[in-house]
Amino acid sequence: MSSILRFIGVGKTVSRPNRVKAHFNNLKNNLSIVKWKSNSHEVAYASASEDKTVKLWDKNLRLQGTLYLHKFPAYTLTPVKEGVVGVGSLDSAVRVWNWNSNEEVTYNEGLLTHTGKVTALHRINDCVLASGGDDGLVQIWDLCNQSEIHRLKGHKGSIRTLLAQDEFVISGSSDCKLYVWDMKTGQKLAVIKEHGLPLQSQFETNDGMAVSASPQKLMLYDVYGDNILKMITRPSKMQHDAFWTIQVATGENDSKQTISDSRRLVAGGTKKGCLEVWDFETSTLVYEMNIHRGPITRIVSLGEMVFLTGSWDGTIKITNLKEKTVIKSIEAHDLYVQDLVKIQYKISNKKQQYQI
Numbered sequence: 001m002s003s004i005l006r007f008i009g010v011g012k013t014v015s016r017p018n019r020v021k022a023h024f025n026n027l028k029n030n031l032s033i034v035k036w037k038s039n040s041h042e043v044a045y046a047s048a049s050e051d052k053t054v055k056l057w058d059k060n061l062r063l064q065g066t067l068y069l070h071k072f073p074a075y076t077l078t079p080v081k082e083g084v085v086g087v088g089s090l091d092s093a094v095r096v097w098n099w100n101s102n103e104e105v106t107y108n109e110g111l112l113t114h115t116g117k118v119t120a121l122h123r124i125n126d127c128v129l130a131s132g133g134d135d136g137l138v139q140i141w142d143l144c145n146q147s148e149i150h151r152l153k154g155h156k157g158s159i160r161t162l163l164a165q166d167e168f169v170i171s172g173s174s175d176c177k178l179y180v181w182d183m184k185t186g187q188k189l190a191v192i193k194e195h196g197l198p199l200q201s202q203f204e205t206n207d208g209m210a211v212s213a214s215p216q217k218l219m220l221y222d223v224y225g226d227n228i229l230k231m232i233t234r235p236s237k238m239q240h241d242a243f244w245t246i247q248v249a250t251g252e253n254d255s256k257q258t259i260s261d262s263r264r265l266v267a268g269g270t271k272k273g274c275l276e277v278w279d280f281e282t283s284t285l286v287y288e289m290n291i292h293r294g295p296i297t298r299i300v301s302l303g304e305m306v307f308l309t310g311s312w313d314g315t316i317k318i319t320n321l322k323e324k325t326v327i328k329s330i331e332a333h334d335l336y337v338q339d340l341v342k343i344q345y346k347i348s349n350k351k352q353q354y355q356i
Contacts, residue, residue, distance in 0.1 A: 042058065042059060042344075042345060043059045043342060043343075043344065043345075044056055044057060044058055044059065044064065044099075044342075044343050044344070044345035045057045045059075045061075045300065045308065045341065045342055045343070046077055046079075046085050046099075046340070046341050046343055047077075047310055047316060047332055047333065047337055047339065047340045048074035048075060048076065048077045048087060048337070048338050048339040048340075049073070049074060049314075049332075049333035049335055049336060049337055050073045050074075050333075050335035050336040050338060051073070051314075051333045051334040051335040051336075052068065052069045052071070052072060052073050052074065053066050053067065053068055053069065053074065053333065054066070054067045054069070054074050054077070054085070054087055054097075055067075055332065055333070056099055056345065057316070057332075058345075060328075061316060061318070061328055061330050061332075064345070065099070067097065069089060071091070072089040072090050072091040072093075073089060073090050073335075073338070074087055074088075074089050074338065074339075075089055075090060075117055075118060075119060075338050075339070076088040076118060076119060076120055076121045076338065076339050077121065077339040077340070077341045078121040078123045078129065078341060079123060079341050079342065079343040079344075080096060080123050080126065080129065080143070081126045082343070082344040082345070083098060083099045083343065083344065083345050084096060084097070084098050084099065084343075085097055085099060085341070085343060086121050086123065086129055087121075088117070088118025088119070088120070088121050088131060088133075089117065089118060090117040090118075091117075092114045092115060092116060092117065092118060092133065093118070094118055094121065094129070094131050094141070096143065099343070099345055114131070114133030114134065114135045114137060114139075115133070115134075115135045116133055116134030116135050116158075117133065117134050118131055118132070118133050119132055119133055119134055119158050119159050119160060120132035120133075120159045120160060120161055120162045120171075121162070122162035122163055122164055122169075123164075124140070124164045124169075124183070126143075127142060127143050127144040128140065128141065128142060128143065128149070129141045129143055130162050130164065130169055131162075132158075132159025132160075132161075132162050132171055132173075133158070133159060134158045134159075136153070136155040136156060136157060136158065136159065136173065136175075137151060137152065137153060137155075137159070138150075138151075138152040138155070138159060138162065138169065138171045138179075138181065139151050139152070140152070140169065140183065140186075149186075150181075150183075150186035151186075152169070152171070152179075152181050152186055152188070154179055154188055154191075155171065155173040155175050155177065155179065156173070156175040157173045157174030157175035157176075157198065158173060158174045159171055159172070159173055160172050160173060160174055160198065160199045160200055160201070161199055161200065161201050161202045161212070163202055163203065163204045163210060164183065164204070165204045165208065165210065165223040165224075166208075166223075167182065167183050167184060168180055168181065168182065168183060168189070168223055168224075169181045169183050170202065170204075170210060170223065172199030172200075172201075172202055172212055173198070173199055174198040174199070175198070176193065176195055176196055176197055176198055176199065176214070177191055177192065177193055177195075177199075178191070178192040178193075178195070178199060178202075178212060178221075179191055179192075180192070180223070192221065192228070194219060194228055194231065195212065195214040195219060196214070196217075197214035197216060197217065198214060198215070199212060199213070199214055200213045200214055200215065200243055200244055200245065200246075201213045201243070201244070201245040201246045202246070203246060203247055203248060204223070205248070208222060208223055208224050209221065209222055209223060209229065210223050211246060211248075211266055211280075212246075213243040213245070213246040213268065214243065215242035215243055215271075216233055216234045216239055216242060216243070217231060217232065217233050217234070217243075218231070218232040218243065218246065218266060218268070218278060218280075219231050219232075220264070220280055230264075230280050230283075232278055232280065232283050238285075240272075241270045241271055241272045241274060242270060242271045243268050243269075243270060243271075244268075244269050244270055244271050244295045244296055244297060245268070245269045245296055245297055245298055245299055246266055246267065246268045246269070246299070247266075247267050247299040247300065247301055247307075248265070248266065248267070248301055249265035249266055249267040249277045249301065249304075249305070264279065264280035264281055265277055265278070265279055265280075265286065266278050266280065267299050267301065267307060267321075268299075269292075269295070269296025269297070269298070269299050269309060269311075270295070270296060271295045272290070272295070273291060273292030273293055273294055273295065273311060273313070274288055274289065274290050274291070274296075275287075275288070275289050275290075275291050275292075275296060275299070275307060275309060275319060275321055276288045277305070277321060287305070287321045287322065287324075289319065289321055289324050291309065291317055291319050291326060292309065292311035292312075292313050292315065292317070293311070293313040294311050294312030294313040294336075295311060295312045296309050296310070296311050297310050297311060297312060297336070297337055297338055297339065297340070298310045298337070298339050298340040298341075300340060300341070300342050302318065304322075305320060305321045305322035305323075306318065306319070306320050306321070306327075307319050307321060308340065309340070310332070310337035310338075310339070310340035311336075311337055312336040312337065314331060314332060314333045314334060314335060314336065314337060315329055315330060315331055315332055315337070316329075316330050316332040316337060316340065317329045317330075
């Protein structure tokens, strides 16, 4: 194998150290994937699991392909561009797969980024990706050149969530803090401590705001001025449960949403498997429904009050929360569903499995 590595979907090459080459030579022997031919573009979903697989599903939750990581559970995903997904796993590496290829889906040699598992990924643009790990580091990567742009130090706990808003990167950690970073300089601009509990999830909006969640609180804040605009605390009678993940509750999840409309609705998935919608204007719970037997790890908004969810119970479900109806439920994985993302993909006509 040459010491020149090629990044999937990018025509540039870059020399890598021999130790990285040796590391990924070992990893490559532990991967098998599914290959398929494609002819039409459509919305699809990718799920990552503790069962060491990443699976691709069409919009009706029909399985399109499976990628097997025989030694390393997949922990976090992010869409990079059409048909291309970034995957973070327990072996400290960030990899990227091009699901669209009519050729063999190439195993990307990846980037050896963290000393522990990769716990958070976020796409900034087609060439720039942010990763966070158990080591408390946030790293910004130039995918096109396979180089590190910034290594952001400051957190004292695992990175739980990442987002990007214009020139800022915001990281949330188990150390109970949100850090706002300047993407160009790598400078830490602000520290937000108001949660007081480990950060679980966050999402950004089109209007310069973001919503973050810790186990018992939702917080709406201004990314540009790091001002806290609103805080919702779970009522004492509901504190037997806890927020696990959040997402905007209106529109679709393929673009940023506005949360400053007359009704600021946020969907929350809880530790006990309840899907909730909260109204920031009134600080009240609008809808709730128990749909999973374990923590809800990811929510994807499909339309007004319709959600796709993944859970530690191994299932993926489509739920109309307004009508309190589970539209579809599948046994997606043998173990925990750790992440679930929406991507654009070419729908499969033919599948075959092989080893690489």
